[in-house]
Amino acid sequence: MEQDMDEHMDKDMTASGPRGAAPAARAGTRERLIGAGVRLFGLHGFEATSTRALATEAGANLGAIPYHFGGKEGLYHAVAGHIVDVMLAQVGPSMAGALAVCQDPAARREDVLAALRTTVRGMVRIMLATPEARSFSQIVLQEQIAPTSAFPIFYERFLKRVHGMWCVLLARLTGLDPESTELTLRAFATMGQLVIFRMAMASALRRLDCDRLDDAHLECIARIVCDQVEAMTESCSPVCTEATS
Amino acid sequence: MEQDMDEHMDKDMTASGPRGAAPAARAGTRERLIGAGVRLFGLHGFEATSTRALATEAGANLGAIPYHFGGKEGLYHAVAGHIVDVMLAQVGPSMAGALAVCQDPAARREDVLAALRTTVRGMVRIMLATPEARSFSQIVLQEQIAPTSAFPIFYERFLKRVHGMWCVLLARLTGLDPESTELTLRAFATMGQLVIFRMAMASALRRLDCDRLDDAHLECIARIVCDQVEAMTESCSPVCTEATS
DNA sequence: GTCTATAGTCGGATAGAC
DNA sequence: GTCTATCCGACTATAGAC
Numbered sequence: 001m002e003q004d005m006d007e008h009m010d011k012d013m014t015a016s017g018p019r020g021a022a023p024a025a026r027a028g029t030r031e032r033l034i035g036a037g038v039r040l041f042g043l044h045g046f047e048a049t050s051t052r053a054l055a056t057e058a059g060a061n062l063g064a065i066p067y068h069f070g071g072k073e074g075l076y077h078a079v080a081g082h083i084v085d086v087m088l089a090q091v092g093p094s095m096a097g098a099l100a101v102c103q104d105p106a107a108r109r110e111d112v113l114a115a116l117r118t119t120v121r122g123m124v125r126i127m128l129a130t131p132e133a134r135s136f137s138q139i140v141l142q143e144q145i146a147p148t149s150a151f152p153i154f155y156e157r158f159l160k161r162v163h164g165m166w167c168v169l170l171a172r173l174t175g176l177d178p179e180s181t182e183l184t185l186r187a188f189a190t191m192g193q194l195v196i197f198r199m200a201m202a203s204a205l206r207r208l209d210c211d212r213l214d215d216a217h218l219e220c221i222a223r224i225v226c227d228q229v230e231a232m233t234e235s236c237s238p239v240c241t242e243a244t245s
Numbered sequence: 246m247e248q249d250m251d252e253h254m255d256k257d258m259t260a261s262g263p264r265g266a267a268p269a270a271r272a273g274t275r276e277r278l279i280g281a282g283v284r285l286f287g288l289h290g291f292e293a294t295s296t297r298a299l300a301t302e303a304g305a306n307l308g309a310i311p312y313h314f315g316g317k318e319g320l321y322h323a324v325a326g327h328i329v330d331v332m333l334a335q336v337g338p339s340m341a342g343a344l345a346v347c348q349d350p351a352a353r354r355e356d357v358l359a360a361l362r363t364t365v366r367g368m369v370r371i372m373l374a375t376p377e378a379r380s381f382s383q384i385v386l387q388e389q390i391a392p393t394s395a396f397p398i399f400y401e402r403f404l405k406r407v408h409g410m411w412c413v414l415l416a417r418l419t420g421l422d423p424e425s426t427e428l429t430l431r432a433f434a435t436m437g438q439l440v441i442f443r444m445a446m447a448s449a450l451r452r453l454d455c456d457r458l459d460d461a462h463l464e465c466i467a468r469i470v471c472d473q474v475e476a477m478t479e480s481c482s483p484v485c486t487e488a489t490s
Numbered sequence: 491g492t493c494t495a496t497a498g499t500c501g502g503a504t505a506g507a508c
Numbered sequence: 509g510t511c512t513a514t515c516c517g518a519c520t521a522t523a524g525a526c
Binding site: 043044045046047048138141142144145146147151155159160163181182184185186188189190191192193194195196197199200202203204206207208216217220221224225227228230231232234 | 288290292293383386387389390391392396404405408427429430431435436437438440442444447448451453461465466469472473476477479480
């Protein structure tokens, strides 16, 4: 239930115990269990993943799960925290860059659009292109559809920030109030254009009659989203965008 | 695994058995079990829903599930078929209307856009406004994220048709080839603008700081999607749309 | 067709040796 | 910290009375 049990996580990768034999050879049991959790929870969901399967996948003992995490749910929370850490590390920089551009009053419209493209490509990459994307996204999306006690980990630490960045970006491009309902919903709709390709990838692949999205597909998706934002910001409010600083 | 066991479903609502007592008073066990499946599978997912909970929710006996559906998975398939039937009945007419407009060479751009608005409002309604929307959508979305043997029921009978309609509509408005990858992906992106509000509704409500989407929100969402399609069809190809017939 | 009782399996968590 | 053995509850499915 709580998440106060995954504090001592970032340290002691090397000193795994009293007997100093082969401590660095294999990652700590704790880390391997989190890795197994990412894979198995992502593939089958929380309920359908058994502690026995997790322990086997991690090459760990069944009792290690209650010992390290207090139980299956504690492991799930640790997995959630790990996913947020990695995703923030991957998209954080481009998000920060986009925010900086938006807050720079001297930035021209083209600068903002360039930051938009960079950010969208980063998101396409983290969601659709990387090998761990599938597991990560499946867990995040499951929590969106059917929130559990782990929902706040994803929302407060990741989704709220991503949505906030979209709001700032769209506000800068359209001149709408960043706190308005209109802009809040437009930011969600924009994110939806990306998210659907992860969520409904099985349908998309069936429709495209292929077994994975290739680089051309990913480039096309990124372009479509950027085009849509540009089109929105033109039709929505031709004013505001006082270009050429 | 198979779905050849839900054939005799549409008949015999009244003749429930040898003893003719109270056959119409309460819906047949079969129908009540499907209703329970819609609610519980939608709330908790397939794995997390037990046959005991299903039987209790339906006011039926535990043994009725293997008897009527061959097992828990058979019930799940029957639930999937039921959901597709109801959703098709609700959005089918407006989809057919939109297709008819698209195929009418005399239709003006405004006619196509009017059909678009009608269809979008119907989809917003079925996904976000109706009481059964939550259960229906949760099951459909779960199947998108983590497909099971029931996936083809949703894809072949429902999603493929909805996506196909979007392709025809966008093709008519943009002049792009309906079979092109570009248009296929644009149709998905457009659907994503709607779907995200169902999928990430927990996040959206938290961000909006309210506990349900009211009519103003729904109207705004429908308008945003229609605006985006219009903006796309203008920027994407200012040609094609030979208005005023 | 519906019920009770039960079989057979698997789930998560724990105890205690090492 | 890690392992083995085990408890106990919950699960799905079935058998057989009615």
